[in-house]
Amino acid sequence: MWPRSESAAALDSHPEYTNILVESGVVRVEEHxxxxxxxxxxxxxxxxxxxxxxxxxxTSRLQPGMVPGHIKPISAMNSHNTxxxxxxxxxxxxxxxxxxxxxxxxxxxxxxxxxTPLPPIREYLPKEDLLNATQRYSLGPVGLRSALEPxxxxxxxxRSTPDTEREKYLAIVNRIGFxxxxxxxxAEYRSGxxxxxxxxxxYPTPQLAELHLRHLDDALRDVAxxxxxxxxRKGSLLSVVLGSSSAAxxxxxxxxxxxxxxxTWNEPSQTATDPPWALVLYRIFVGTGVFMVMAVAFGVAFxxxxxxxxxxxxxxxxxxxxxxxVLQLGLSxxxxxxxxxY
Numbered sequence: 211m212w213p214r215s216e217s218a219a220a221l222d223s224h225p226e227y228t229n230i231l232v233e234s235g236v237v238r239v240e241e242h243x244x245x246x247x248x249x250x251x252x253x254x255x256x257x258x259x260x261x262x263x264x265x266x267x268x269t270s271r272l273q274p275g276m277v278p279g280h281i282k283p284i285s286a287m288n289s290h291n292t293x294x295x296x297x298x299x300x301x302x303x304x305x306x307x308x309x310x311x312x313x314x315x316x317x318x319x320x321x322x323x324x325x326t327p328l329p330p331i332r333e334y335l336p337k338e339d340l341l342n343a344t345q346r347y348s349l350g351p352v353g354l355r356s357a358l359e360p361x362x363x364x365x366x367x368x369r370s371t372p373d374t375e376r377e378k379y380l381a382i383v384n385r386i387g388f389x390x391x392x393x394x395x396x397a398e399y400r401s402g403x404x405x406x407x408x409x410x411x412x413y414p415t416p417q418l419a420e421l422h423l424r425h426l427d428d429a430l431r432d433v434a435x436x437x438x439x440x441x442x443r444k445g446s447l448l449s450v451v452l453g454s455s456s457a458a459x460x461x462x463x464x465x466x467x468x469x470x471x472x473x474t475w476n477e478p479s480q481t482a483t484d485p486p487w488a489l490v491l492y493r494i495f496v497g498t499g500v501f502m503v504m505a506v507a508f509g510v511a512f513x514x515x516x517x518x519x520x521x522x523x524x525x526x527x528x529x530x531x532x533x534x535x536v537l538q539l540g541l542s543x544x545x546x547x548x549x550x551x552y
Contacts, residue, residue, distance in 0.1 A: 233350040234266040235259035244311075251306035253315070258298045262329050262349060262393070268295045269347045270356065271302065276343040281312045284328075286343060297323030331395045331412045334447060336466035344398035350388045355380055357396050358407075385429045386411055387422045399463060406454035408463050413446045423448055444469045 231239070238257040243250065258264040271293055272286055279285030284295040292312060294301040296319040303312065332347060346357030358380055386392055395410040411426075413419040423443055430441070430450065441450045442464050449467045454460035519527050 229352045230270050230356060231256070231267060233352045234263035235349075236263070236267075244307075246311060249306050249308060249311070251311065252304040253307075254302040255319075256300040256302070258300070260324060261295075261298050261326055262347075264295060264298045264300050265328050265332070266347050266349050266353050268293055268300050269345050270353060271300070272343040272345065274343060278342065281309070281316060285312075294319075295328075296320055297325040299323045329393060329412075331393055331410055331447075334410055334412075334467055334469045335395060335397050335408060336399070336463055336468065338466060339399040339401040339404075339463075341398045341400055344396075346396040348388075348394045348396070351383045351386070354386070354388075354394050354396065355383045358383065382426060382429045385422070385425045387413070387418070387425070390414070390418050390422070392418075392422070401459070404455045404459040406459060406463055407452040408467075409450050409452055410467065411448040411450075413448075416443075416446045419443055419446045419448055426450065440464070442467075 235258050236256065237259060239254070240257075241252065241254045243252050256264065256267050258267060268284070273288060276286040276288045276293075279287040279292060279294070281292070281294050286293045290305055292301075292303045292307065294303075294312065294316060296316055299319045299322070301315055301319060303315070307315075329347065332345070335345065346353070348354035348357060386394060388394075391414040393412050395412075397408050399406050399408060411419075411422070413422065420443060423441055426448065427441055440460070441448055443449075444467070447467070447469045449464055449469075451460040451463050454463070516528055
């Protein structure tokens with residue numbers, strides 16, 4: 211059980227994950243102790259701005275030896291603690307919590323969480339040879355560098371590679387372009403004596419992916435072998451294998467990337483059909499008849515109004531003599547006076 215602490219708005223009390231929390235968009239961190247019957251356990255709740263930030267924190271808290279949990283929707287566990295991701299909330303419990311307790315916590319969290327979809331890049335990683343609990347999702351350079359440091363040590367543990375070489379690998383973090391909206395996914399793969407790191411980088415547009423591919427390619431050529439420096443682009447996704455034990459294994463991982471672009475339409479749809487021709491003709495005649503009736507009605511109304519005004523105010527409003535002009539042929543030699551017309 212963890213010691214009770216105040217709501218961790220002041221993140222300095224947790225220096226081991228402060229920087230990643232800030233990058234992920236932490237809103238609040240709380241710790242509480244719970245007792246139910248004879249069981250006691252500690253609960254730590256991370257609230258992030260959105261599920262993507264929560265997923266970054268979730269992967270950063272994964273520990274070697276953790277296995278996928280059976281608590282839905284996403285969880286991982288070992289003998290000491292359990293991680294459960296529910297929308298933008300991450301639940302971390304110490305040992306002592308039963309499955310019943312965990313499910314009750316998930317039900318409560320689900321009613322308060324933002325349950326928008328998780329980042330799709332997590333599904334692009336190859337499933338074969340993937341080592342559990344090595345997946346790391348990053349929204350920025352802090353999370354990716356933190357993920358690369360221990361994993362590069364694992365990849366290079368059987369080599370006499372100096373620390374300066376590993377630092378060169380870490381330097382590619384600055385070339386990714388997180389400021390352009392990139393997000394990254396990293397994982398370790400093992401198959402017998404073969405091993406490698408797979409790094410996926412997803413950009414908002416294919417144009418940005420192509421631009422940053424050139425920057426990454428230049429950076430990798432300084433530190434990687436030829437087959438490791440090869441970066442592949444599929445749409446807006448870049449994939450690169452780091453520290454591979456062989457060219458064949460690097461190619462196997464690259465070809466196994468599960469990336470498919472999909473366009474979905476979730477707006478209501480309607481089927482356009484032409485009405486029967488008889489209905490079209492009927493509507494034409496009805497519309498024309500209505501228009502004609504309205505024209506006659508307005509004509510009669512205006513004519514009646516004009517006659518009424520001329521009777522009430524002769525020569526005052528309509529047909530005033532000074533405004534009338536009469537064309538005369540002059541055959542009788544007598545000039546017509548317009549006042550005689552009234």
